[in-house]
Amino acid sequence: MTQDELKTLVGQAAVQHVPAGAIVGVGTGSTVNKFIDALASIKDQIRGAVSSSVASTERLKALGIPVLEASEVESLPVYIDGADEIDAAGNMIKGGGAALTREKIVADLAERFICIADESKLVEVMGNFPLPVEVIPMAAAQVARRLKAQYGGDATLRAGCVTDNGCHILDVRGLKITDPAAMEADVSQWPGVVTVGIFARNKASVCLLGTSEGVRTLTF
Known part of the structure; x- marks a missing residue:
């Protein structure tokens, strides 16, 4: 599969981790865009989203998903976002899309961080990505x-x-x-x-990794 197809695969898989009636934390980037598109299929089953960027907010609203400010919620059950790199312990480098501060703020509200990525993002030691x-x-x-x-x-x-x-x-x-x-x-x-852009304090709980053999689930 192409990288774009792998992103679509994990974006769709991530929807299964969104609890009914939840307000969901939504990250930023090309992989997250696939998740947002898939999230639209269950928009009537959730209360809305807290977004980490202007770009994601615009995409959510265009699909009819209500967007709340981070200041309006005390906690989120889940935050779903991509990563530029992720290691075997769930630590990540993020910020390739320049939204790292807002991503970290929303991630800090969440009980669980679910990282969605293709298999090229899994590394032994982070740092190859700037x-x-x-x-x-x-x-x-x-x-x-x-x-x-x-x-x-x-x-x-x-x-x-x-x-x-x-x-x-x-x-x-x-x-x-x-x-x-x-x-x-x-x-x-x-x-x-x-x-x-190191996410160690707010590291991933789960990584849904898109591979040529399907979605591989890593738990940290």
Whole structure:
């Protein structure tokens, strides 16, 4: 199957993990778009969604799915989103679509994070995909220097990218992230960092992995 077909497969499988009557957390990206399309088939069985991006909100509303603000809910049973990389423990790199801060906020509301991805995203050690770091613009150069000094990563500003929060994205190459939780906790505290795209604190509970043999379910 093509990568697009694998994304469709896991998007459809994810609908089975949405409880009846739920408000569901919805992420961002091409794989999530397949989930949103599938979610429309059960829209009468759910109360609505909390979205992590303007793009996902627009897609949900176009399909007639009510969208609530994160401030309107105290918790969500499930958050469904993709990943740029995921390791064997359920830690992820996210932020290729520049929505990492809002994704982390919605993920933090959820009891379970269900990652939907194709098998190319499963890695032994994260870091081949450039790590996104959302920064306040005036801090970009300062944060880039510190990433180089402390982790040996080469950070470049993502050209033409302004996030939904009005911030910039640094993409960090040359990393081998052997302790995701420690790096997430460290970089998150640096002045000027809004969010680092390591999801270790909010790691996946389940990964629905699209493979040539069908959907493989990984539980962490």
